[in-house]
Amino acid sequence: MKKIILLFVLALFATTSSYSQCACCAASGASATSTDYNNGILTLQKKQFVIETYGDYRTIQDGHAHEHDEKLLKSMFISSLGVRYGVTDKITISALVPYVFLHTNDGNNHGIGDLNLMGTFTVFSKNNLNFGLQAGIELPTGIQKNSNFDNSTVVVGSGSYDPIVGVLFSKHWDKMTLVGNALYKYTTKGFQDNYYGSIAIQNLSLSYKIIEGGRLNSIDEKEENKSSNFGWNIFGGYYGEGLDKLKEDLEVDENSGYYLGFANLGTTLSHKKWSFPLTLSVPIINKMNGEQNDAGVRLRFGIIKSF
Template sequence: MKKTIYMMVIALVATTYSYSQCACCAGAGTGAANGDFNNGILTLAKKQFVVETYTDYRHINQNLPPVTDVTDEEAPLTSMLIQSLGVRYGLTKSVTVSALVPYVFLHTDTGNDNGIGDLVVLGTFAVYNKNNFSLALQAGVELPTGIQKNANFDNTTVIVGSGSYDPMVGIVLAKRWDKLALQTNGLYKHTTNGFQDNYYGSIAIQNVSLSYSLKTGSAFCPLVTDTKTDDKPKQEISNLGWTVFGGYYGEWLDMLKEDGEVDHDSGYYMGFATLGNNISYKKWSFPLTVSLPVIQNMNGEQNTGGFRLRLGIIRSF
């Protein structure tokens, strides 16, 4: 087991009107998060402004022998709660910029701790949009706003964030058919050496989601048409909207390096099945997502991830 409790939160700000995702990885094997919602629209309208907050609960399976003496070993995490706050703004109809920062609450059997994580700034650039098929590219950076401090529950160190400037690149594709939307994206963050010149692992995510609009609402969904085929909206828009969705979310984390040595009890590939719904009213939206792990390829001895529960509150201006 590691001598340091490592907890890194990378908040991956979303590219659709009412969907965001956060990926969370920890040395205790907490696993990954999931996408909340997709509607096949990749950038905000020009001058559209969105404020969003997410409450994300992650359970951790205690599949290793329990720790009884925290003076010799770290107290493993049993769960964590991540409260995120973010903003998005449409610079043009093809360029959306966003920022999101998490605050993390860690829970163990011997005590709890908390701290602010790294701020992520991300740009989404639409490069193709025709016949309801869209393609966008992403680029951004994770800024070292996270904390490093002594733990409240044992004699180790709690690290929330990497302590380094880490570039990110991604790609998003979407296809819409009337009330259906299929969206897929991939994003890679290259982690550079951070706190105490340690390497806290690069990360890559993949997400595929299929959504169905039971009732098309007005929140975050201005009337979007393909000017080459039609200049009238194809669906009736109401104040109340309801969308259901499901899909798959995968995350790969590289092994950590501390004091120049690779930690073989770190890093993984995890995959989650996701299911949720999004209810919107006027300019408000409330996505709720449940995810269950279906793939857990952990390196070495680590506690595995459990279920995830995620609730969002989003307001468009």
């Protein structure tokens, strides 16, 4: 049987992630939050349109022995392109598609990942406290192909229609904003009826405005006129992700599945309707099932434009 390089791309218009171990089992994800904005606003204004692109570089620690014929996954780079649109002030719809680059100890590969469609709904907003719900679906646009470096199969995406649900909140105090979310994607059977693992994400971030300004996601026109053209904030927090064990040919892969936890530190620069978030993630929890290499550091950079 051919080995499978599974690169699971759960990219829901924004940040973060998970990933993986060796070239027979790799995973990645990004949460569907607005944490890259770091302003505590969960949905866009009515008729506001946003285009965003991200580059996410992730390393993998080579700390465990593997079979001699396995191709170790050394790092990956996930680029993504997404759009958001404010249907009303309380409803935002969005879409994001990733493109993934795999780097192993014996060659590289790349391919387009699954398309994610999401709706975000603000259900409560009072006294600078916001609460929202999210619902969406991951469409099987990802590829499955022969690898460039051996006789394995590269899978980018799940090959299945996977529902997604989540909750998110924010609280704003003067120059500080707390944003958090929890997200769950239920994975159905994909390529060759294999199960590639459902995924759960948790995220909590606290930001501080050093310079208040910029126009991205402004609350209203009056506030927009008061703010300066340039904005700068810093933020830190925690990101966690859990993945089920994979199942191929009705057999559970004991060397798959995990829980990862990261400490995040970053900054966002804004100028008029442009925003540039940068995030460094350092692993603090590497709970892997079976024999797998641990996750390494991650670096994420974004470019966001509002219209």
